[in-house]
Amino acid sequence: xxxxxxxxxxxxxxxxxxxxxxxxxxxxxxxxxxxxxxxxxxxxxxxxxxxxxxxxxxxxxxxxxxxxxxxxxxxxxxxxxxxxxxxxxxxxxxxxxxxxxxxxxxxxxxxxxxxxxxxxxxxxxxxxxxxxxxxxxxxxxxxxxxxxxxxxxxxxxxxxxxxxxxxxxxxxxxxxxxxxxxxxxxxxxxxxxxxxxxxxxxxxxxxxxxxxxxxxxxxxxxxxxxxxxxxxxxxxxxxxxxxxxxxxxxxxxxxxxxxxxxxxxxxxxxxxxxxxxxxxxxxxxxxxxxxxxxxxxxxxxxxxxxxxxxxxxxxxxxxxxxxxxxxxxxxxxxxxxxxxxxxxxxxxxxxxxxxxxxxxxxxxxxxxxxxxxxxxxxxxxxxxxxxxxxxxxxxxxxxxxxxxxxxxxxxxxxxxxxxxxxxxxxxxxxxxxxxxxxxxxxxxxxxxxxxxxxxxxxxxxxxxxxxxxxxxxxxxx
Amino acid sequence: xxxxxxxxxxxxxxxxxxxxxxxxxxxxxxxxxxxxxxxxxxxxxxxxxxxxxxxxxxxxxxxxxxxxxxxxxxxxxxxxxxxxxxxxxxxxxxxxxxxxxxxxxxxxxxxxxxxxxxxxxxxxxxxxxxxxxxxxxxxxxxxxxxxxxxxxxxxxxxxxxxxxxxxxxxxxxxxxxxxxxxxxxxxxxxxxxxxxxxxxxxxxxxxxxxxxxxxxxxxxxxxxxxxxxxxxxxxxxxxxxxxxxxxxxxxxxxxxxxxxxxxxxxxxxxxxxxxxxxxxxxxxxxxxxxxxxxxxxxxxxxxxxxxxxxxxxxxxxxxxxxxxxxxxxxxxxxxxxxxxxxxxxxxxxxxxxxxxxxxxxxxxxxxxxxxxxxxxxxxxxxxxxxxxxxxxxxxxxxxxxxxxxxxxxxxxxxxxxxxxxxxxxxxxxxxxxxxxxxxxxxxxxxxxxxxxxxxxxxxxxxxxxxxxxxxxxxxxxxxxxxxxxxxxxxxx
Numbered sequence: 001x002x003x004x005x006x007x008x009x010x011x012x013x014x015x016x017x018x019x020x021x022x023x024x025x026x027x028x029x030x031x032x033x034x035x036x037x038x039x040x041x042x043x044x045x046x047x048x049x050x051x052x053x054x055x056x057x058x059x060x061x062x063x064x065x066x067x068x069x070x071x072x073x074x075x076x077x078x079x080x081x082x083x084x085x086x087x088x089x090x091x092x093x094x095x096x097x098x099x100x101x102x103x104x105x106x107x108x109x110x111x112x113x114x115x116x117x118x119x120x121x122x123x124x125x126x127x128x129x130x131x132x133x134x135x136x137x138x139x140x141x142x143x144x145x146x147x148x149x150x151x152x153x154x155x156x157x158x159x160x161x162x163x164x165x166x167x168x169x170x171x172x173x174x175x176x177x178x179x180x181x182x183x184x185x186x187x188x189x190x191x192x193x194x195x196x197x198x199x200x201x202x203x204x205x206x207x208x209x210x211x212x213x214x215x216x217x218x219x220x221x222x223x224x225x226x227x228x229x230x231x232x233x234x235x236x237x238x239x240x241x242x243x244x245x246x247x248x249x250x251x252x253x254x255x256x257x258x259x260x261x262x263x264x265x266x267x268x269x270x271x272x273x274x275x276x277x278x279x280x281x282x283x284x285x286x287x288x289x290x291x292x293x294x295x296x297x298x299x300x301x302x303x304x305x306x307x308x309x310x311x312x313x314x315x316x317x318x319x320x321x322x323x324x325x326x327x328x329x330x331x332x333x334x335x336x337x338x339x340x341x342x343x344x345x346x347x348x349x350x351x352x353x354x355x356x357x358x359x360x361x362x363x364x365x366x367x368x369x370x371x372x373x374x375x376x377x378x379x380x381x382x383x384x385x386x387x388x389x390x391x392x393x394x395x396x397x398x399x400x401x402x403x404x405x406x407x408x409x410x411x412x413x414x415x416x417x418x419x420x421x422x423x424x425x426x427x428x429x430x431x432x433x434x435x436x437x438x439x440x441x442x443x444x445x446x447x448x449x450x451x452x453x454x455x456x457x458x459x460x461x462x463x464x465x466x467x468x469x470x471x472x473x474x475x476x477x
Numbered sequence: 478x479x480x481x482x483x484x485x486x487x488x489x490x491x492x493x494x495x496x497x498x499x500x501x502x503x504x505x506x507x508x509x510x511x512x513x514x515x516x517x518x519x520x521x522x523x524x525x526x527x528x529x530x531x532x533x534x535x536x537x538x539x540x541x542x543x544x545x546x547x548x549x550x551x552x553x554x555x556x557x558x559x560x561x562x563x564x565x566x567x568x569x570x571x572x573x574x575x576x577x578x579x580x581x582x583x584x585x586x587x588x589x590x591x592x593x594x595x596x597x598x599x600x601x602x603x604x605x606x607x608x609x610x611x612x613x614x615x616x617x618x619x620x621x622x623x624x625x626x627x628x629x630x631x632x633x634x635x636x637x638x639x640x641x642x643x644x645x646x647x648x649x650x651x652x653x654x655x656x657x658x659x660x661x662x663x664x665x666x667x668x669x670x671x672x673x674x675x676x677x678x679x680x681x682x683x684x685x686x687x688x689x690x691x692x693x694x695x696x697x698x699x700x701x702x703x704x705x706x707x708x709x710x711x712x713x714x715x716x717x718x719x720x721x722x723x724x725x726x727x728x729x730x731x732x733x734x735x736x737x738x739x740x741x742x743x744x745x746x747x748x749x750x751x752x753x754x755x756x757x758x759x760x761x762x763x764x765x766x767x768x769x770x771x772x773x774x775x776x777x778x779x780x781x782x783x784x785x786x787x788x789x790x791x792x793x794x795x796x797x798x799x800x801x802x803x804x805x806x807x808x809x810x811x812x813x814x815x816x817x818x819x820x821x822x823x824x825x826x827x828x829x830x831x832x833x834x835x836x837x838x839x840x841x842x843x844x845x846x847x848x849x850x851x852x853x854x855x856x857x858x859x860x861x862x863x864x865x866x867x868x869x870x871x872x873x874x875x876x877x878x879x880x881x882x883x884x885x886x887x888x889x890x891x892x893x894x895x896x897x898x899x900x901x902x903x904x905x906x907x908x909x910x911x912x913x914x915x916x917x918x919x920x921x922x923x924x925x926x927x928x929x930x931x932x933x934x935x936x937x938x939x940x941x942x943x944x945x946x947x948x949x950x951x952x953x954x955x956x957x958x959x960x961x962x963x964x965x966x967x968x969x
Contacts (some may be wrong), residue, residue: 290851297851305851315849320478 001025002066003388006082007073008035011098011135014358015070015381019388020044020403022466027061030073053082055089068094068388072380076101080127087128093269094385095129100250104183105134123263130159131387138379140254143328143353144371146401147259150238151326151351152230153372156397156406158460159467160444161223162436164194164406167400171213172235191229191448193219194435194462195404202400204431204462217368218399218462220435220446238350240325241281246288246310246340247331251355251376255330256296259283260303268370284321285329286310310340322347329354334361334376342368357380359401389468392475396464407466415476423449430470436460482549484534485636486556489622491527493557494520496609497564503683504602512600513694515567519560550619550639551949554937557618558582561610568603575926581634582599583921583932585618587822587941589697589909592922592929597702601683608687611696614940615724615822616664617641624657637708639945643819643827644869645862648731654711663731668693671720678712688713692720695823697792697909704917706795707783714778714795718785722755725789745858747829751788754828755816757786758808764806787812790824792909792917799916810912813902824907824939826876830869832856837866838885877945880905883935904932905939906926 001024005012008030016039019026026045029052030036040047050057052073054429063069070297071085072077079097086093099105107126145155153167169175174186183189196205197216202208211217221229243259245252260283283303287293293307316322321371327344329337331399334357341352346369351370354365363407378398385405386396395408411418417425438458445451453459497520513636562576563580571577576592583590584607596604613621617640638646646653649656667714668689687700701707705717730742742748762780764953767773779796787794787809796807833856840852853860880901887897896913903911910917922930938946 167590293851294853301853301860302853304847306847306849307851308849319847319849 001068001388002027002062003068003070004029004052004058004061004063004066006030006069006071006079008032008039009049009074010357010360011073011377011380012070012072015072015384016043016045018381018385018466022468024388027120028456029057029061053078053085055085058086063090063093066090066093068096070384071095071097076104080104080129083129084127084220091128094130094387095128096387097127098134098380099132099134100136102134102137102254105132106138106264131378131383133383135376135380136250136254138383139251139355139374139376140258140330142374142379143251143255143330143355143372144258146353146374147240147243147326147328149226150230150234151240151353151371152226152235154374155226156399158220158406158408158436160386160436160438160458161228162220162460163223163442164218164220164397164399164435165226165229166216166218167230167233167235168216169211169213173211173213173232173234175211175217176226178214179208179210180205186232188228189232190446191225191232192220192435194220194406194433195400197400204404204433204464238325240351243281243283243326243328244321244325244344244349245283245285245323246287246327246329247333247337247355248285248292249303249332251332252285252287252330253296255328256283256285256300256303259328260300264350264459284319284324286315287294296455310344316347321348324349326351326353331355338365338370338373340370341365341370345369345371347420359398362401363465378448381425389471393471399462402465404462406460406462407471408458408460409471409475411453411455411457411459411474415453415455415474417453417474418455422451422452422453424445425453425474428473429468430464430467432461432463432470432474434459434461480534482552484530485549486553487523487527487530489553489618490523490556490560492622492625493613493618494523494560496613497606499609500564500606503605504600507601509600509602509873512568512602515564516602518607519563519789523560548952549948550636551946553619553641553936554585554941557613558585558933558937561585561606564606565603568600570599570603572922573926575929576922578844579921579929579933580607581610582936584608584696584698585614586907586936587611587694587696587790587824588617588904588907588936588939589691589934590903590915590921590932591698592920594703594808594920594922596698596700601693601700601761604698605683605687605690606859607698608690608694608696608700611694611698612668612690613694615696616661616728620657621661623654624661635736640823640941642663642942643727644830644865644872645819645856647729649729656695659732660728663728663735664693667720667723667731671716675713678716679710688717689720691793692717692791693822695721695724695789695791695817695821695907697786698767699793704794711778714782718778718782718792721785721791721793723790724791725785725821725823726751727818727820728822729820737778741857741880744858746858747827750832751818754812755784755788758788758812762805762808765802765808777800783809787908788815788823790906792903794910794917795796797917799912806912810902813899813906813908814905816906826873826906829856830873833862833865833869834873852939874944875947879935879938879943883931886928886931888889890925900932901935904935907936907939933961 003019003024004027005016006029016026020043026281028045029048029050031051033049034048035046048061064228071082073079077098079099079113083095086095145157149155153165158163158164175344180193195218196209197202198212219229242318245255284306284308285303286297288309290307293305297305306319309395327341327349329341331337334355337354338356341354345352352370355368355371355376356365359375359378362373382396382398386393392412393407393409397406399406434447436444438444440454496580497516501513501516504516507605561584562577565571565580566574566577571580579592619636619640623637634648634672649659664687669691672685672689675688676682684700691698704967705714726748730745730748733741759781762784763777766780767776782795798806815828815831816827817823819829836854844852854862856862883901883904884897893913896911896915899912899914903909
């Protein structure tokens with residue numbers, strides 16, 4: 001595949017690196033000489049110093065033969081217009097833009113949803129974009145998921161009511177010392193370990209893999225069972241009454257309405273005011289920017305907004321923030337998030353969630369005692385990759401610092417394995433594990449050797465990152 | 478500039494003068510030829526002037542200096558009040574011109590304080606005109622003019638803003654003329670419904686109309702010496718109670734109600750506060766006043782009527798509250814300082830201002846405990862009203878300074894302190910009756926002429942929410958001052 005990437009920032013570089021590893025032809029365009037020099041040294045791809053929104057530049061670089069166009073500059077408008085420019089001349093190219101402005105994002109999102117549901121051809125996605133990625137929305141919903149399930153670890157929503165919970169095994173866990181083969185023998189265990197991450201490095205578990213305390217496990221379970229999984233792994237699972245959100249910029253401000261419960265008012269309350277059944281959850285937002293604080297306070301009457309620095313001892317003790325159940329550090333300063341979350345936890349906060357720059361910080365966060373570290377940029381590359389993997393792949397979630405990918409896809413009727421049983425897959429080379437399969441009745445379950453793979457059925461599997469051949473063989477091109 | 482002011486003035490006078498048609502008709506029905514002439518001559522005079530002026534200047538461009546809108550509004554009100562006193566004076570019912578002026582100002586400002594002890598002997602047409610001045614002044618003559626003729630153009634909203642009450646004014650529709658039309662239509666509909674109800678409850682047509690005018694304008698003039706109590710009909714009293722309260726609600730809410738925005742109406746902070754104030758004061762006063770000698774229903778009806786009458790700044794009466802026990806009197810005195818809602822026909826400080834102030838006090842207390850927390854001021858569930866706090870605070874301060882100055886004026890004229898204070902609150906709040914020597918059964922006729930003129934100023938200042946009149950005086954002073962200075966040229 002030939003893929004054009006506009007913008008050689010952090011995400012652009014990360015994406016280009018992934019794509020090059022998968023033996024794609026990448027054309028990276030940026031107008032910053034320094035970035036271009038750095039990118040051409042680091043990556044095995046074409047790097048052009050020019051404006052990515054110029055059709056002449058794109059045509060000279062060979063956009064006509066490209067398969068996909070990804071706009072990742074720091075400017076929403078440039079990204080969207082670049083897609084429109086490509087769309088006007090080459091409507092068949094897959095176009096993806098990063099859009100951080102939530103108003104644009106929601107507008108285009110609704111337009112593309114209408115396009116999908118409408119039978120008419122007149123409804124067109126805005127600016128010809130096939131997909132739009134908003135890293136803030138994705139990070140905010142990842143944090144929200146983690147908080148809703150007790151902040152036991154990162155939670156990936158696998159749809160159809162299944163989840164993948166990443167959590168570390170405590171020393172008192174019943175799982176300690178057992179190998180994978182023994183797990184189904186434990187009373188009440190009907191989950192699947194998708195990956196394990198001991199000190200020595202991440203791996204897809206085999207029957208004889210032994211679980212040690214401190215290992216990180218990725219466990220597939222039904223949504224309702226997350227608490228039970230946490231119990232097995234000796235991770236405390238609790239509901240939060242007092243939540244402190246540190247930082248109310250992009251991600252933080254999207255998080256507030258998700259976490260703070262809406263207070264529903266009856267007509268009686270509207271007339272006579274009064275505080276009838278109050279929300280049982282107190283949400284406190286701390287930010288140092290006075291203007292932003294004011295906006296948040298105006299927008300969300302049901303949260304308390306404090307204007308000040310989280311490192312200000314006076315503020316913290318004055319408002320007794322150390323005694324909170326949960327600290328969510330979601331500011332734009334990722335290093336400060338780590339420090340804040342670790343500090344608050346050491347001062348008495350029960351649980352800590354931190355927004356970090358990338359998956360690379362996961363191990364550091366764990367060492368600092370932070371319960372959940374939600375990576376910021378990983379999600380962007382994942383969603384772009386899932387669009388580039390072809391029509392059978394609907395979503396990709398990278399885990400274990402990009403060592404593995406959880407892939408959601410459909411078995412096409414062209415697949416060699418359509419209609420075969422799971423044990424027939426043994427002939428395939430490479431590490432992989434089938435996590436979930438939806439049978440013809442639409443029932444999703446953790447499969448066993450006798451499960452049949454039918455054409456059109458939905459599957460979730462874990463593979464080593466970049467192993468696109470394996471994916472192509474299972475799902476079909 | 479002067480031309481534009483005159484143009485506006487004559488047009489509005491022409492419209493307000495047309496209101497004389499109603500008492501004229503009553504005088505003709507009563508075949509009272511003298512009274513018919515008293516109303517007909519001012520009517521024709523103002524029509525002729527307005528039409529002549531229209532012919533003379535209709536080709537001239539309509540320039541309107543928006544800066545002088547406040548001054549123009551003050552001027553219009555003074556001229557209208559003077560004009561309204563002409564038929565009153567020539568009816569012969571008033572001993573002096575000052576008395577006629579006082580009665581007219583009291584009418585247009587919807588105060589309802591009368592200089593007459595005996596009104597039942599007045600011709601029906603005069604009584605109707607007294608009540609009609611309440612009705613015109615209640616919603617505002619300028620709003621009426623803007624609704625009827627599109628003469629004011631771009632400056633219209635500024636003029637109406639200077640006339641309507643409340644700290645935060647809004648247009649309901651994109652055209653100011655449509656807003657004014659909708660508001661007047663609602664006003665007329667409410668008035669007609671009250672008139673019909675009063676008629677079915679047993680009043681004559683003219684009495685019904687007069688009391689509907691007086692109630693909807695939250696004025697207080699009556700055709701009887703003993704006010705509404707004179708009829709002795711509980712149904713009439715209840716109808717008046719309900720319509721007094723309806724008239725003290727922001728008329729924009731009726732517009733919302735008719736356009737189906739029920740939730741906005743239910744969520745209105747000011748309406749909520751008004752309901753709480755009215756219900757709690759009725760409950761407290763009923764408890765204080767109830768005794769076994771009078772039936773509960775009668776006490777309750779009297780208290781509900783009197784409380785609504787004061788909170789809506791109407792000033793009707795069925796019972797003499799100065800004979801109630803002292804705590805009940807204090808509750809009534811407190812209501813003198815509250816007033817109705819903004820954008821209603823009621824006077825006083827207005828509920829919304831107290832609401833804003835109360836919310837700010839609550840925020841201030843929290844701010845002391847949580848110095849870092851960010852607080853917002855929510856009105857009607859919407860944030861962003863912080864800028865109103867100094868506006869409201871300075872208004873209330875100015876209001877009380879005016880009340881104190883008026884108290885001082887009353888004391889100089891020989892009133893006792895309590896009478897002077899309550900009368901000052903009553904005048905500035907456009908209520909009508911006061912306490913002590915000027916209680917609901919007394920009248921203002923015995924006051925000195927100078928005090929009557931000061932009270933006229935206080936009533937007008939209260940109706941136009943002080944600033945409109947203060948600005949006019951301040952601007953007048955300023956322009957005199959600058960004119961006397963030699964002009965300095967600045968070269969370019």
